[in-house]
Amino acid sequence: GAGVSQSPSNKVTEKGKDVELRCDPISGHTALYWYRQSLGQGLEFLIYFQGNSAPDKSGLPSDRFSAERTGGSVSTLTIQRTQQEDSAVYLCASSGERLNYGYTFGSGTRLTVV
Amino acid sequence: ILNVEQSPQSLHVQEGDSTNFTCSFPSSNFYALHWYRWETAKSPEALFVMTLNGDEKKKGRISATLNTKEGYSYLYIKGSQPEDSATYLCAHRAGGTSYGKLTFGQGTILTVHP
Numbered sequence: 001g002a003g004v005s006q007s008p009s010n011k012v013t014e015k016g017k018d019v020e021l022r023c024d025p026i027s028g029h030t031a032l033y034w035y036r037q038s039l040g041q042g043l044e045f046l047i048y049f050q051g052n053s054a055p056d057k058s059g060l061p062s063d064r065f066s067a068e069r070t071g072g073s074v075s076t077l078t079i080q081r082t083q084q085e086d087s088a089v090y091l092c093a094s095s096g097e098r099l100n101y102g103y104t105f106g107s108g109t110r111l112t113v114v
Numbered sequence: 115i116l117n118v119e120q121s122p123q124s125l126h127v128q129e130g131d132s133t134n135f136t137c138s139f140p141s142s143n144f145y146a147l148h149w150y151r152w153e154t155a156k157s158p159e160a161l162f163v164m165t166l167n168g169d170e171k172k173k174g175r176i177s178a179t180l181n182t183k184e185g186y187s188y189l190y191i192k193g194s195q196p197e198d199s200a201t202y203l204c205a206h207r208a209g210g211t212s213y214g215k216l217t218f219g220q221g222t223i224l225t226v227h228p
Contacts, residue, residue, distance in 0.1 A: 004157075031214045043203065043218040050214055059215075091158070099207070099214055102148050102160030 002026075006092050006106035013082055013113055021077040021109045025094030032075050033095075033103065034067060038088040046090075049075065051097070082113045118206045120219035127194050128227050134190045135222040137204030141185035146207040148216060149178055149189055153200040161189075161202075194226040 005024040013019050025032050034046040045059035049069045060066070064083075069075040079086055089110050093103035119138045127133050139147060146165045152158040162171040167182040175192045191198055201223050205216035 033214070033216075035218075042220040043205075045215055045217065048215050056215060095214065099146070100163060102150070102163050103158075103216070104160070105157040107157050 004092055004094050004104050004106035006090075006109050008109060009107065010110045011112070013111070015084060015113055016081055018078065018080045019082055019111065021079075021090050021092075021111070023075045023077070023092030023094075023106060025073065025075070025092070026104055027073075028096075029094035029104070030072070030097045031095045031099070032069055033093045034075070034077050035091045035093070036088040037091065038085075043091065046077070079111075082111075084113050087111055087113045118204060118217050118219040120202075120204055120222050122222060123220065124223040124225070126225045126227060129195060131194050131226075132190065132192045133194055133224070134188050135202055135224075137187045137189070137219055139185050139187070139204070139206040139217075139219075140208070141182060143208045143210065144182045144185075144206070145209040147180055147182075147187050148205040148207065149187070150203040150205065151200045152203060152221070158203060191224070194224075196226045196228050199224055199226045 007022045030051045032049045035043045037043050047067045048056040064080045067077045089108045091105055091108045093105045095103050121136050148163050149161040150158040151161055162178045164180040169180040171178050177190045180187045201221040203218050203221045205218045207216050
């Protein structure tokens, strides 16, 4: 596609439910990243996929969070047993391998856990 | 400096004023410094990717400089316009195996008053 597409744009869920957030990167971009911004905080790194290499999961805050990237394209971030502190804007970005032009971000998913 | 720090946190200027912000980052293991602009209800947009000490980049009325030895970058906006109102983020990219991962500062929120 022309840009990075994220869905849903907004998600309200009850505490304890599982949620899936989807990211469709720019075609041909080998790298895909997930970040989140909680209220009053900066952008926090979650996970990074580069080609066929093992993902860098060092930013995932707990084992309730997982992500996969199928066929080197679409990625899904899954949060199990959501908690109120998971409420944030979840941003996906993609880039070429060399990152010469920076990230191209999607418009984000605003997750609210009630 | 262990983290990426930006100052000021927020800034209000009048239309036509020139302004600048600071980004401080770890000077060791430096690979690149990115600047992004994030307008409300939009996706963050890459402004500059800077890699060399002494780099200066320009895009219209916006320019940036880089000092990798002392670990800081300045972003300048000449003749601010209301449409420049946004959050300006800088991000540090370290060398190493997870080289695509960026560490973001908290951002500087710029408001330009007509």
